[in-house]
Amino acid sequence: xxxxxxxxxxxxxxxxxxxxxxxxxxxxxxxxxxxxxxxxxxxxxxxxxxxxxxxxxxxxxxxxxxxxxxxxxxxxxxxxxxxxxxxxxxxxxxxxxxxxxxxxxxxxxxxxxxxxxxxxxxxxxxxxxxxxxxxxxxxxxxxxxxxxxxxxxxxxxxxxxxxxxxxxxxxxxxxxxxxxxxxxxxxxxxxxxxxxxxxxxxxxxxxxxxxxxxxxxxxxxxxxxxxxxxxxxxxxxxxxxxxxxxxxxxxxxxxxxxxxxxxxxxxxxxxxxxxxxxx
Amino acid sequence: xxxxxxxxxxxxxxxxxxxxxxxxxxxxxxxxxxxxxxxxxxxxxxxxxxxxxxxxxxxxxxxxxxxxxxxxxxxxxxxxxxxxxxxxxxxxxxxxxxxxxxxxxxxxxxxxxxxxxxxxxxxxxxxxxxxxxxxxxxxxxxxxxxxxxxxxxxxxxxxxxxxxxxxxxxxxxxxxxxxxxxxxxxxxxxxxxxxxxxxxxxxxxxxxxxxxxxxxxxxxxxxxxxxxxxxxxxxxxxxxxxxxxxxxxxxxxxxxxxxxxxxxxxxxxxxxxxxxxxxxxxxxxxxxxxxxxxxxxxxxxx
Numbered sequence: 001x002x003x004x005x006x007x008x009x010x011x012x013x014x015x016x017x018x019x020x021x022x023x024x025x026x027x028x029x030x031x032x033x034x035x036x037x038x039x040x041x042x043x044x045x046x047x048x049x050x051x052x053x054x055x056x057x058x059x060x061x062x063x064x065x066x067x068x069x070x071x072x073x074x075x076x077x078x079x080x081x082x083x084x085x086x087x088x089x090x091x092x093x094x095x096x097x098x099x100x101x102x103x104x105x106x107x108x109x110x111x112x113x114x115x116x117x118x119x120x121x122x123x124x125x126x127x128x129x130x131x132x133x134x135x136x137x138x139x140x141x142x143x144x145x146x147x148x149x150x151x152x153x154x155x156x157x158x159x160x161x162x163x164x165x166x167x168x169x170x171x172x173x174x175x176x177x178x179x180x181x182x183x184x185x186x187x188x189x190x191x192x193x194x195x196x197x198x199x200x201x202x203x204x205x206x207x208x209x210x211x212x213x214x215x216x217x218x219x220x221x222x223x224x225x226x227x228x229x230x231x232x233x234x235x236x237x238x239x240x241x242x243x244x245x246x247x248x249x250x251x252x253x254x255x256x257x258x259x260x261x262x263x264x265x266x267x268x269x270x271x272x273x274x275x276x277x278x279x
Numbered sequence: 280x281x282x283x284x285x286x287x288x289x290x291x292x293x294x295x296x297x298x299x300x301x302x303x304x305x306x307x308x309x310x311x312x313x314x315x316x317x318x319x320x321x322x323x324x325x326x327x328x329x330x331x332x333x334x335x336x337x338x339x340x341x342x343x344x345x346x347x348x349x350x351x352x353x354x355x356x357x358x359x360x361x362x363x364x365x366x367x368x369x370x371x372x373x374x375x376x377x378x379x380x381x382x383x384x385x386x387x388x389x390x391x392x393x394x395x396x397x398x399x400x401x402x403x404x405x406x407x408x409x410x411x412x413x414x415x416x417x418x419x420x421x422x423x424x425x426x427x428x429x430x431x432x433x434x435x436x437x438x439x440x441x442x443x444x445x446x447x448x449x450x451x452x453x454x455x456x457x458x459x460x461x462x463x464x465x466x467x468x469x470x471x472x473x474x475x476x477x478x479x480x481x482x483x484x485x486x487x488x489x490x491x492x493x494x495x496x497x498x499x500x501x502x503x504x505x506x507x508x509x510x511x512x513x514x515x516x517x518x519x520x521x522x523x524x525x526x527x528x529x530x531x532x533x534x535x536x537x538x539x540x541x542x543x544x545x546x547x548x549x550x551x552x553x554x555x556x557x558x559x560x561x562x563x564x565x566x567x568x569x570x571x572x573x574x575x576x577x578x579x580x581x
Contacts, residue, residue, distance in 0.1 A: 010465055011475035013382045020375035020390070027443055028396055031408035034418050038411050077317045084314040088307055096315070098558050102322050104497070105557070106550040107504025109524040110543045113531060114325030117332055117540075124324060149321055181302055210401025212507035213524070217531070230403040230507065237407065237511060242416065249404045256399040264392075 035253070038246045050247040055223050056232055060251070062140060063229040067208030070147030075201045078155025079193070085156070086163040100157070103150050108213030111149055116218045119145060138220035143228060146214040151204030158200035162193050162270075195270030199263060206259040209252065329547050332540035344541035352519075353526035353542070356437070360522060361502040364441045368498050372449025373491070377483070380457040381465070391454070397446045405443050406511025409436055432514030437522065440508040445498045452494030456487045489564035496560065500553040504546060 039047070050056065084090075085097050103111060119126040119136040129136055136142045166189065174184040212230040219226035227235075229252055236245035302310075334341055344350060375394060379387060397405065411417050413430035423430060430436045464486070468478045484491075506524040513520040521529065523542060530539035 008382045008462075009469060010381045010462060010478070011469075012377055012479075013384075016374040016378040017382070017384065020371065020378055023371045023374075024390075024393055024446075027439070027446060028393065031412045031443070032396070032400075034411045035404075035408050037418070077313070080310055081314045081318065084311050088311055090311050094558075096318060098554050099318060099322055101554060101557060102326075102550060105500050105553040107506060107524045107546045109506040109527055110329065110504070110546045110550075111325070113527060113539070113543050114329045114547075117328045118325045124328060125320065145321075149325075152321065206399060210404065212401065212403045212510075216528075230401050233401075233403050233407060234511065237410065240416075242411065242414075245407055246411065249401075249407055252401055253399075253404060256401070260395070260399045 035246060035249060038242065039250050042243055042247060046243070047247050050244050051251055055227070056229075056248055058224045059227045059229045059232045060248075062143065062227065063209055063252075064255075066140065066143040066147055066228065067205050067211075069144050070151055070208050071201045071205040073144070073148050074151045074155045074204045075197055078152065078200060079159055079197060082156045082159040082163055086160055100153050103152050108150060108211065109217065112146055112214030112217035115146055115149060115214065116142075119218065137218050138222070138226065140219075140226055142218040142220075143215050143226060146218045147204075147208040147211055150211055150214055151207050154203040154207065155197065155200030158196040158203070159193055160196075162196040166192055195266060195273060199266045199270065202259055202263045202266060206256055206263070209255060209259075326547060329540055329543050332536060333544040335540075336537045340537055341541050341544075344535075344538035345545070347538065349521070350523075350526060350538070350542055353521045353523045354545070356434075356521060357503050357523040359434070360438055360441050361499055363438055364445055364502040365495060365499050367442060368445055369449050369491070369495055371446070372451075372453050372494060375450050376453040376457045376487075377479075379454060381462055394447050394450050397443050400443075402444060402505065402507025403511055405508040406440050409440050409443070409508075409512050413439070431512050433520060436512035437509050437520060440512045441502050441505050444505055444508050445501045448498045448501065449491065449494035452490045452497070453487055456490035457483070460486045489560055489567060492560045493557065493564070496553055496556045500550065503549055 042050075051060075081100065085093065085100075116123075116137050118124050119129070119142060121127065121130045121135065121137070123137070126136055134141070136145055170188050170192070171184055174188045175181075179187065210230060211228075212234070215228055216231060216234075219228065219231070221227055221231055229248060233245045233248050233252075236242075236248070301307075333344075375390070378384075379391060400408075410431050412419060413423060413436065414420050415424065415431070417431070428435070430439065460483075464482050465478050468482050473481065503522075504524055505522075506528075509522055510525060510528075513522070513525060523546060527539050527542045527546070530536075530542060
């Protein structure tokens with residue numbers, strides 16, 4: 001324990017810390033603080049006027065609604081995917097496992113472009129949905145599809161390690177005590193996976209709130225209908241309305257930070273629970 | 280020890296299969312089917328669609344589209360950005376990991392949180408903050424104009440915005456590995472008379488190489504593929520500040536679908552190469568982990 005108090009014997013402290021702080025300061029702190037500086041030049045009335053504008057409110061509602069829906073869909077299907085990859089054997093499993101990371105590796109613009117192609121009214125999947133009266137591309141549903149795509153890996157990758165480390169004895173004990181498989185799942189397995197599910201959900205939500213590249217293709221950017229908040233910021237920037245863009249950005253940023261804090265709390269909770277399980 | 284436990288677990292699992300610990304085959308195949316259908320519709324079908332569209336009008340049109348001077352320039356711009364961003368963020372990632380895992384100082388956890396900050400910021404906002412800082416009406420705008428330096432709507436802006444969005448990736452992948460490695464080996468090297476750089480090159484770097492490589496691969500993929508942040512700061516000047524993802528959008532908006540999908544197909548190939556590289560690095564990491572567990576004392580041939 002004394003080592004924590006003593007100065008480290010290893011060299012390079014001043015150099016690496018100084019460099020890191022300068023780098024972070026220039027690239028992250030300075031630009032972010034100009035956003036706050038710019039906000040400070042707005043009066044409260046002006047700020048309120050910008051963010052309660054009908055078009056902005058519609059965009060914020062769509063952003064939050066679609067991101068929540070997409071994160072929920074990802075939580076459900078992500079759990080199934082993680083379960084299948086961790087528990088079952090089937091041909092091509094390793095390939096499928098690698099493919100899960102595709103939305104992280106693929107530029108978002110290309111993802112959006114590809115989804116638009118497939119889900120447009122004449123596309124491979126879109127034409128069948130069109131017959132059922134469901135419009136995906138150029139409709140709010142398209143935004144949800146794009147956000148499901150880009151958030152897909154989060155839940156899978158958060159749940160997989162928990163599922164791998166789950167003590168089989170727990171499930172056996174439940175089975176021995178007469179629980180059905182479904183009861184074991186609801187009462188034993190799902191609670192153990194909860195931290196991973198919530199973390200994945202929150203990460204997918206945070207990512208979805210700020211997503212721009214994939215949404216811009218599939219949504220068609222119709223104000224009041226398929227325009228998400230980042231698109232409104234973009235529109236304001238194109239009109240050189242920097243004050244407007246800044247006000248909306250601050251609202252989005254505040255939401256992201258709250259989510260980030262929630263994620264950190266969840267990870268702390270998860271770490272504490274897994275420690276408790278081992279002891 | 281660990282393998283004994285694993286073997287016991289496997290045995291228990293086999294025994295439990297009979298006693299109803301496992302799901303019935305029907306449920307099992309339905310779950311596998313659901314997962315494959317979900318991933319197939321969302322990931323595989325769109326990928327295939329990109330190539331189909333790109334080659335819709337034949338291989339000749341595809342080649343023409345890629346050999347178009349503006350496309351070639353966009354590819355060059357993307358490569359230039361990545362070739363600057365990847366090394367810079369790699370050096371930063373290693374430096375900050377060394378500071379955080381090898382030394383104690385107040386405010387350390389705040390610093391670690393700060394590293395993750397760019398992930399919490401929407402790409403569009405990432406672009407916006409650089410416009411507010413370096414743009415014509417921004418904080419340093421007048422000063423930069425006097426010096427005749429164009430950051431926003433120019434190459435420096437693209438590079439700055441890309442540095443911002445990819446900043447956490449190397450650090451995030453190296454810090455946990457360096458933490459897990461501990462500093463005994465480095466302290467031993469120090470006692471044996473190694474200099475700081477010798478310790479870094481001979482002890483630290485070989486130990487963290489897989490985590491580092493993983494971070495570098497992710498940084499490269501994002502640097503080449505970033506769209507939102509770059510879109511805000513680039514100004515979309517063709518043949519000048521257009522990266523490949525931006526070029527895809529411009530061609531698409533001009534209804535040049537075959538050319539747009541041809542450019543997009545290059546980025547899909549990049550993503551596939553990235554995925555394969557991730558798998559290889561992951562395999563390497565597992566191998567290193569297994570070797571470390573098998574013969575921790577015999578490691579001495581480096």
